[in-house]
Amino acid sequence: MNRVKLVQRQIKDALITAALKAQEAGELQITSLPDFVLEVPREKQHGDFATNLAMLLAKEAKKAPRQIAEIISKYFSKTGTWVESLEIAGPGFINFRLDNSWLFEVVSDVLKEKHNYGRSDVGKGKKVQVEFVSANPTGLLHMGNARGAALGDTIANLLDAAGFDVSREYYINDAGNQIHNFALSLEARYLQALGMDVPFPEEGYHGEDLVETVESFIKLHGDKYLQADSQERQDALVKYALNEKLSHIRQVLHDFGVDYDVWFSEQSLHDSGAIKKVMAALQSRGYIYEKDGALWFKSSLYGDEKDEVVVRSNGVPTYFAADIAYHVNKFERGFEWVINLWGADHHGHVARMKGAMEALGYNPDQLQIVLMQLVRLFSGGEMLRMSKRTGQYVTLSELMEEVGRDAARYFFVMRSADSHLDFDLDLAKSESxxxxxxxxxxxxxxxxxxxxxxxxxxxxxxxxxxxxxxxxxxxxxxxxxxxxxxxxxxxxxxxxxxxxxxxxxxxxxxxxxxxxxxxxxxxxxxxxxxxxxxxxxxxxxxxxxxxxxxxxxxxxxxx
RNA sequence: GCGCCUGUAGCUCAGUUGGACAGAGCAACGGACUUCUAAUCCGUAGGUCGCAGGUUCGAAUCCUGCCAGGCGUGCCA
Missing domain, CATH: 1.10.730.10 (Isoleucyl-tRNA Synthetase; Domain 1)
Incomplete structure (x- = not known):
């Protein structure tokens, strides 16, 4: 137990004893004690700790707060506490001044505990999972991912220090529509690199990094896939590129000081039949219906604006369906607290995701989504416009080169997740x-x-x-x-x-x-x-x- | 239109379960280096907490309405 808590508990106990004595003596007409606080006052003149107990009792005891404070302090015994003196102040606060000796024990504690100082067991070894970044493996990591990485990793560090059993996880979106677009983009770049005049897909990934990926692919395989069947060509390109992108992402995050326990593949949920299984479970519980050839989940039952498609009319499950299966999988693995870090642009997804868990019999409160607002980059007082579609954005590795890992991580953690982050590049790299x-x-x-x-x-x-x-x-x-x-x-x-x-x-x-x-x-x-x-x-x-x-x-x- | 987030000092932001006169950093102004690193310290100045109501002993904090900005509102993820 840390010193502050110990000191606080002693005073609280003494306060409770004092209030009970006053009640026995007939000076306080109360039947129960409220949940009062013993806090550190903002003003130093108000002592080391202060309590609002007297003010909370005012209504029931039918006495003025200051009068109650008088009575309680009359019965307050300093023995067994560090309290040196107490006084009544303001509307009815009781302020405590402590003997400084308790502070000196803190110094010895810290020297004894060394690198463990600050750790506690409030988490009681509870299994908790933090899933963060989970960026599409189709490109490079941008500022939003970087903020997620810094926040997620620090949250995981904090939970670990607070005595939770923490697992860090990255969900790899290696299935679905964006992989299809990825394939088309890679194929176009491949054919272009081999001298063919083919158009680049409108919805494709325009980043320069794909050109480089294809170049290294060609170094390895040459024009072997030029004449091949388009599907075969795309499969080979996607397989190669996914692997390359993922190892790159893994490396950059590692350089940023972020290492994961688990890399979880979305495709594995399709392959194992987990999605089908979870859809059947939802269906048998009556949360699924068919409309326009597609299967819909009744997410509007859970505060969502409207119901959500889980299986498209072409029979392909949506991202949402996979995500439901993924979260069921998390709970099946025994996590008691599941934390996700999402960009604020995904907030619409929160209600239905929790709803799906509730529909399947899980406690939605055990799933907690931390939403982070967007990052804006400033340089020379000007905002840098970014667009992922056109591939024009500052990447995490560029940021680290520019301002260094320490400044980057500190700056991302500095602001609360739900406020927009204005990242000042000049400030972050200034040595001043x-x-x-x-x-x-x-x-x-x-x-x-x-x-x-x-x-x-x-x-x-x-x-x-x-x-x-x-x-x-x-x-x-x-x-x-x-x-x-x-x-x-x-x-x-x-x-x-x-x-x-x-x-x-x-x-x-x-x-x-x-x-x-x-x-x-x-x-x-x-x-x-x-x-x-x-x-x-x-x-x-x-x-x-x-x-x-x-x-x-x-x-x-x-x- | 509806939903979520935000609105606090010139700027960037804190403000934990409602608590005592609303805080910090930067910028501005004035001071401090013969002694352990001046990437530092000390001081001054700066605010109708977006606006209007309500709840109560007490509201930046809770409730309602309005205003402004961001995001979302796909058989995308």
Missing amino acids: AENPVYYVQYAHARICSILRQAKEAGVSELPVQVNYQLLTDPSELELIRKVADFPDVVAGAALALEPHRLTRYASELAGLFHSFYTNCRVLNIEADLMAARLGLVQAVKITLSNLLRLIGVTAPERM
């Missing part, structure tokens, strides 16, 4: 104060520099007993307080699936360190104080590096 990534990394580098010099001076080993009571400067205490919050920040961000809380916390922690750094010297001071500060600085280093690892950003030793 404006760049938030460097601000955080710099704090880590500064600490490493201190520790290097401590080592050279032969003072890096902390004595067995360090007297942290010597840390009394406000900048020291605030810094420790922030370090103490880390486990809760991680657990909270994990459960809410909100990785952007990490970057926010990162800049706060780094900021407090930089203030401490200007206020307090660490080296060449009195030995006992130096030991205490070295301990603190090491604890901050551990916290920063654990934090940056979650975001997928490096913690440099020098800058």
